[in-house]
Amino acid sequence: MPRPPHICACGRLVPHGERCTCQKDADRARKRRHDAKRPSARERGYTTDWEKERAAFLEAHPCCAICGAVASVVDHITPHKGNKALFWDRYNWQALCKPCHDRVKQRQERAGDV
Known part of the structure; x- marks a missing residue:
């Protein structure tokens, strides 16, 4: 009903x-x-240097860390919030597919799990 x-x-x-x-x-x-x-993506550090490092990371880590699908996003595990050292720390990166990044990861961040 x-x-x-x-x-x-x-x-x-x-x-x-x-x-x-x-x-x-x-x-x-x-x-x-x-x-x-909100500052622009370039002002937040997403420059051509980031694009090169992102492409190399995705080539080395082609699968989503959450669901195993083809990854297309390099996510910062701990949000960097402007901290350049944390932004460039490769141990703080994970490969995610777009749906997991936009849904699962954002839900975790809102809940304070990250």
Whole structure:
């Protein structure tokens, strides 16, 4: 039996398992504000030197460390947060596929597991 809809704080009736358009709009606005303050990828250290090292690392580690699929992302196990030594520490790198990086790893970071 389907679950009943709920009423959003704005007063709209929203089907179960979905989010109201006002909630989606608020999330988009919050993300835009965050991105406006965030330094560019180059400013965060992702330069051509990084691209070369990334390619070499992926060649040496072609499989995702989580699921074993073909890796396409070099992830920092411990987030470097601007620390150049941690950024370039190869022991802090792991090869991940895009889905694992975007879902599993981000969920771990939000939960504080990393």
